[in-house]
Amino acid sequence: MQNLLFDYISRYISLTEDEKSAMADLDVFRTVKKGTVLLKAGQKSRDGYFVLKGCLRTYYIIEGEEKTTEFYTEMEGVTPNCVVTNEPSGYYVATTEDAIIALSNPDMEADMFEKFPKFETLCRILSEELIVKQQTNIDDFKTSSPEQRYLNLLQKRPHLIQRVPQHQLASYLGVKPQSLSRLRARILEKSKS
């Protein structure tokens, strides 16, 4: 597990043995069973989650209905709004599979930043990269129809379609499960002719 994380970080900055052992001392890894809710809407938490294995899902409950807004798989991380704003979380975070995650929190980060300024650079770079990814994401969503979004997902994250329940996927695509079924049937129909 350690190595997965080190390899990931090494893509951005080089790590000395000192830095690696400081990270190891933090004891950040957790194994989490499928279906575990890590954070509930309305709660405050200081924890960010980085997925080493498995899948996390963020969702809202609006008028009794779950609205899935994102899936996080290997080498992706979530920092819930509450960690940054110190207000109650807007959404739930749960595992959709058995998972291994790394936890982070602002205090831990501040410590690391002080000891190893390099980590702050890492975080800045990761943040900037994430901003671009998020922007691309929202732009793709805004500029395409549910059908296009599904085809897009099929291209960009084909594994997701296998890995997560259809009704969560539907909600993620911004439609009802029935519409996702229909939309897939429609696509299949087109590809025949």
Added chain:
Amino acid sequence: MQNLLFDYISRYISLTEDEKSAMADLDVFRTVKKGTVLLKAGQKSRDGYFVLKGCLRTYYIIEGEEKTTEFYTEMEGVTPNCVVTNEPSGYYVATTEDAIIALSNPDMEADMFEKFPKFETLCRILSEELIVKQQTNIDDFKTSSPEQRYLNLLQKRPHLIQRVPQHQLASYLGVKPQSLSRLRARILEKSKS
């Protein structure tokens, strides 16, 4: 202008006179006429834009149609994807009004980070904040209908509706101009009864 920017930054970190004058030396301010395209899709640029006055719009041209994805007004900034990824820009950036903006670019930032590490902290904090804002944004969009989005906008950025042409607003809300007209008529009808 300087002071607007300093005041904004002071919300996050305190600035010494040294730091202020280093910033002043950068000569970042530009006045831009309404309708100016600052960046075209397909181009590479190293410039980020921070709006001091006026309004910027980002949009795609997809199958000959403009798709507006965001408006940036006072004290909001855009860093086009190309600045971070060094790939061609996905979208256009243009002014919708006469504007005063501050330019930034990675080289300038790197210089400042070296001289004043405080600025890297500032950028990290701003980035983290932006990530949360973006997430909230996309979540709101995903979990609501065009009508709800319009009502939401009416609450959160009422000025935008006055400031910006309807067809750009429609596109921003994910519908055609005709649908925005209809949707507004529908809302008006409801509020009567």
Added chain:
DNA sequence: CTCACTTCTTAACTTAAGTGAACGTTTAAT
């Protein structure tokens, strides 16, 4: 192993957005 529950799909009907067109109004260019 069975029963209950969740999930996925299909169908018929309703509602809202897309499309194409018309028309009056505003804006911009010459």
Added chain:
DNA sequence: ATTAAACGTTCACTTAAGTTAAGAAGTGAG
């Protein structure tokens, strides 16, 4: 000032998503 272009609204029609309901398939708890 005139004229063309762009803009916003309305309408009739088409298409796709929401809703409600039903049934088949898969899953899990006891």
